[in-house]
Amino acid sequence: MNTQQYAVITGSYWAFTLTDGALRMLVVLFFHGLGYSPLDIALLFLFYELFGVVTNLAGGWLAARIGLAVTVVGRSFSASCCSWHAFSRRILFDRGLRNGGSGFVGHC
Numbered sequence: 001m002n003t004q005q006y007a008v009i010t011g012s013y014w015a016f017t018l019t020d021g022a023l024r025m026l027v028v029l030f031f032h033g034l035g036y037s038p039l040d041i042a043l044l045f046l047f048y049e050l051f052g053v054v055t056n057l058a059g060g061w062l063a064a065r066i067g068l069a070v071t072v073v074g075r076s077f078s079a080s081c082c083s084w085h086a087f088s089r090r091i092l093f094d095r096g097l098r099n100g101g102s103g104f105v106g107h108c
Contacts, residue, residue: 024045031041063071 028041028045031044032038036044059071
């Protein structure tokens with residue numbers, strides 16, 4: 001492995017570590033602002049990490065079974081669907097407000 005590849009991989013891990021840590025801190029502050037107790041927030045993260053382990057094991061098994069390229073395509077499809085869902089919910093919400101809040105579904 002040459003130095004450039006090493007630098008890219010190391011930089012990627014550092015960027016992920018910093019952004020993931022910042023995101024977790026924002027989640028903690030958000031739930032604290034909603035009035036959740038520290039124990040409730042700790043249990044939330046316990047379940048988050050537990051299911052993260054389960055999904056990583058399942059994803060690794062699936063990647064070994066059907067191939068990494070297929071799972072990467074599936075994960076990209078999943079991310080695009082989540083983005084579309086968030087965007088479409090925003091559109092439905094805006095249309096519902098323009099219609100006086102008289103039903104979001106019927107006035108799309």
